[in-house]
Every structure is written in structure tokens, then in C-alpha cells.
Amino acid sequence: DTGVSQDPRHKITKRGQNVTFRCDPISEHNRLYWYRQTLGQGPEFLTYFQNEAQLEKSRLLSDRFSAERPKGSFSTLEIQRTEQGDSAMYLCASSPEGAGGNTGELFFGEGSRLTVL
Amino acid sequence: DAKTTQPTSMDCAEGRAANLPCNHSTISGNEYVYWYRQIHSQGPQYIIHGLKNNETNEMASLIITEDRKSSTLILPHATLRDTAVYYCIVRASNAGGTSYGKLTFGQGTILTVHP
Numbered sequence: 001d002t003g004v005s006q007d008p009r010h011k012i013t014k015r016g017q018n019v020t021f022r023c024d025p026i027s028e029h030n031r032l033y034w035y036r037q038t039l040g041q042g043p044e045f046l047t048y049f050q051n052e053a054q055l056e057k058s059r060l061l062s063d064r065f066s067a068e069r070p071k072g073s074f075s076t077l078e079i080q081r082t083e084q085g086d087s088a089m090y091l092c093a094s095s096p097e098g099a100g101g102n103t104g105e106l107f108f109g110e111g112s113r114l115t116v117l
Numbered sequence: 118d119a120k121t122t123q124p125t126s127m128d129c130a131e132g133r134a135a136n137l138p139c140n141h142s143t144i145s146g147n148e149y150v151y152w153y154r155q156i157h158s159q160g161p162q163y164i165i166h167g168l169k170n171n172e173t174n175e176m177a178s179l180i181i182t183e184d185r186k187s188s189t190l191i192l193p194h195a196t197l198r199d200t201a202v203y204y205c206i207v208r209a210s211n212a213g214g215t216s217y218g219k220l221t222f223g224q225g226t227i228l229t230v231h232p
Binding site (some may be wrong): 004033040041042043044045048056091093105106107108109110111 | 158159160161162163166202204219220221222223224226
């Protein structure tokens with residue numbers, strides 16, 4: 001399967017613990033995005049990478065959240081000192097957009113569902 | 118990006134056309150209309166997008182009104198597998214490549230296709 005891969009698919013943790021999610025984008029996609037989706041709502045943008053550079057972070061991304069894409073390939077999203085309000089689906093997407101323009105099509109993974117008890 | 122308004126839910130009989138409306142009355146001249154859908158427990162899936170002209174692909178057709186203030190996504194022969202949340206998104210696109218895939222999702226329309 002050459003789609004966007006996310007791991008783990010489900011994570012249950014206790015409040016105060018740290019969690020890390022991994023995203024493997026489609027090969028050669030230089031753009032990678034993280035979104036968060038709570039029950040009954042549409043996905044909300046969190047952050048965006050072009051290659052290894054993190055170019056934008058949403059105000060939703062508090063200082064407990066950190067995302068990296070060290071070699072411009074896979075990315076990790078870490079949440080420190082989790083709170084119950086962090087319970088959500090964390091979606092990763094990638095796109096081949098580059099200097100030549102874009103179609104606006106994002107390829108999403110199936111998400112990592114976090115439950116904070 | 119301009120805001121969109123969609124009905125909360127719609128029903129459609131299997132085999133019939135599903136017509137999903139979207140209002141985007143504040144759309145700007147450089148903003149495209151995108152449609153994504155999200156099947157339960159999956160990530161969103163791109164369907165189609167357009168600027169002014171009507172568009173068609175293997176999944177759906179997109180009809181944009183002449184004033185561009187509204188659009189309709191048409192699934193010509195809905196199947197049970199088309200049951201999903203459908204999102205209409207308006208987004209600026211910079212042909213110079215400086216824009217990127219930051220999409221603003223609303224709550225979408227829950228489409229239920231029944232036998």
C-alpha cells in the first residue's frame with residue numbers, strides 16, 4: 001500500500017502521560033500536514049511541513065504539542081502532559097505540491113485516535 | 118478563505134442521483150471550490166474541485182453557479198458506499214506555488230444512502 005500511513009491507529013493513555021504519533025507520507029510528497037478532528041466536527045489544521053521545514057503552526061497547537069519531520073520524510077507529533085481535551089483523531093495528510101503550483105488535493109491517512117482517561 | 122454553508126444531513130435512495138448543495142456567497146475571484154468526503158473511521162478523501170466551469174470526474178460532477186456563490190456536488194448513481202460526510206471547502210490557490218494545502222473544514226453534510 002502506498003498511501004499515507006499512521007501509527008498507532010488507536011492510543012489510550014492516562015492524563016499527564018506523553019504520546020507520540022507517527023506519519024509516513026506518500027513517497028516523494030514534499031508537503032505534510034497534521035489535522036485534529038473531534039467528534040462531530042470537521043478536521044482542524046494543526047501544522048504544515050514543506051520537506052523538513054515546519055512552515056506554519058495553528059494557534060490550536062499549544063506548547064505541549066510538537067511536530068517534527070527531521071529528514072523530510074516521516075513526521076512525528078508528540079503531545080506532552082496529555083489532557084482529556086486532547087482526545088481526538090489526529091490525521092496526517094501529504095501532497096505533492098511544489099513550486100509548480102498545486103491542485104489542492106491532500107491525501108489523508110486513516111488517523112490515530114487518542115483517548116485520554 | 119471564504120466560509121461555506123451546507124445542510125446538516127441529506128438522504129438519498131440507492132441508484133438515484135445525490136445532489137449536495139453548498140453556499141459560498143463571500144467567495145473571492147481567486148478561490149476554488151473543493152469537495153472532500155469522509156467515510157466513517159477513515160480520513161477525508163478528495164472528490165473534485167473547480168473554479169468557474171463545471172467539472173466532472175469518475176467520482177462526481179461539480180456544478181458552480183455563474184455568480185460562483187453556490188455549487189452542487191452530484192453523485193450520479195449513489196451507492197451504499199457513498200454514505201459519508203461531505204465537505205465543501207473554499208480555498209485560494211496561488212498559481213505561483215506559494216499556497217499550500219491548508220483546508221478549512223466545516224461540519225459538512227451527512228449523506229445517508231439507503232436501499
